[in-house]
Amino acid sequence: xxxxxxxxxHRPAAPLAAxxxxxxxxxxxxxxxxxxxxxTRVMNAGLACPDWPLCYGQLLPANQMxxxxxxxxxxxxxxxxxGFVILALALWTVRVRASLPRWLPWTAGAAxxxxxxxxxxxxLTVTELLRFDIVTAHLSTGLLVFSVLLAMTTALLPQxxxxxxxxxxVGIGVLATxxxxxxxVLGALVASQWAAHQCFGDRELCTVMNRHLWGxxxxxxxxxxxxxxxWRLPQLPDTLRRWGQMALACLGAQxxxxxxxFxxxxxxEPLTVAHQAVGALLLACVLGLTxxxxxxxxxQA
Numbered sequence: 001x002x003x004x005x006x007x008x009x010h011r012p013a014a015p016l017a018a019x020x021x022x023x024x025x026x027x028x029x030x031x032x033x034x035x036x037x038x039x040t041r042v043m044n045a046g047l048a049c050p051d052w053p054l055c056y057g058q059l060l061p062a063n064q065m066x067x068x069x070x071x072x073x074x075x076x077x078x079x080x081x082x083g084f085v086i087l088a089l090a091l092w093t094v095r096v097r098a099s100l101p102r103w104l105p106w107t108a109g110a111a112x113x114x115x116x117x118x119x120x121x122x123x124l125t126v127t128e129l130l131r132f133d134i135v136t137a138h139l140s141t142g143l144l145v146f147s148v149l150l151a152m153t154t155a156l157l158p159q160x161x162x163x164x165x166x167x168x169x170v171g172i173g174v175l176a177t178x179x180x181x182x183x184x185v186l187g188a189l190v191a192s193q194w195a196a197h198q199c200f201g202d203r204e205l206c207t208v209m210n211r212h213l214w215g216x217x218x219x220x221x222x223x224x225x226x227x228x229x230x231w232r233l234p235q236l237p238d239t240l241r242r243w244g245q246m247a248l249a250c251l252g253a254q255x256x257x258x259x260x261x262f263x264x265x266x267x268x269e270p271l272t273v274a275h276q277a278v279g280a281l282l283l284a285c286v287l288g289l290t291x292x293x294x295x296x297x298x299x300q301a
Contacts, residue, residue, distance in 0.1 A: 015099050016156055023153040026085060030146045031284075033078050035277040037142065040071040041191060042269045048072040052126040079122065083115045104152070111148045117141055135192035140185045143280060147181075150284050154291045163237035165296040169229055173290030176222035180283045183215040187279060216258070223251050223286055230289070237296060243289035250282040
């Protein structure tokens with residue numbers, strides 16, 4: 001039995017159960033925040049509040065409030081609130097670290113650092129007037145925050161049921177996670193430069209758009225292989241099968257949404273928001289599957 005397993009056995013169940021619930025809620029809230037940020041972008045509301053961190057110099061710009069101002073203002077409000085909640089989580093893990101896995105306070109601290117970077121990038125997107133590289137970094141860092149919270153939640157879930165997990169499955173999972181994240185970053189670059197609209201119009205920035213289209217291939221092949229492996233291998237734990245099923249479902253939905261978004265020339269805003277939101281869910285599924293498989297192989301060692 002590994003040190004990880006022994007460590008888990010000596011941890012009180014109550015703090016871990018409460019922490020799992022807390023982290024699960026934070027992960028969901030972060031995903032919803034990313035969807036809200038996507039809606040803010042597609043509605044051209046990124047500069048609806050011309051200053052930062054206030055909006056028109058106020059905490060609540062009641063006189064200037066309209067749909068675009070509300071989207072940007074509410075996005076900032078939720079992001080700030082989540083940032084303080086994640087900071088509170090990190091401080092709490094330090095306080096009760098004796099009853100938690102040793103890695104947890106460090107990982108929570110990393111999440112706080114990422115949130116700080118994300119907040120700084122959020123301010124720069126406004127002060128630098130939506131400069132594409134800053135917007136891309138902002139979207140990409142948001143995915144990292146989401147991934148870290150999901151990883152913490154997954155690592156605290158009960159161990160998978162009996163079964164055997166081949167190590168090569170973890171390798172495919174790592175490659176799939178990197179490919180999906182990379183494809184998400186390419187999508188963020190397309191979004192921040194409005195490259196799809198440029199391509200549909202005067203053919204400028206088609207290179208950026210084409211990279212995103214070519215990125216579909218490795219992300220799809222690796223995710224498909226990962227999902228089918230969980231279906232075909234009879235000895236896998238049920239938890240891994242469920243992760244695989246969710247990954248395949250998200251992959252199918254994401255391909256369909258991407259095709260519809262492209263076919264409709266990004267004219268249907270809810271489709272664009274859904275495409276980015278499901279992309280984050282797909283990343284969550286392949287990451288969750290990979291981490292769960294990795295824990296299982298560690299226990300087998």
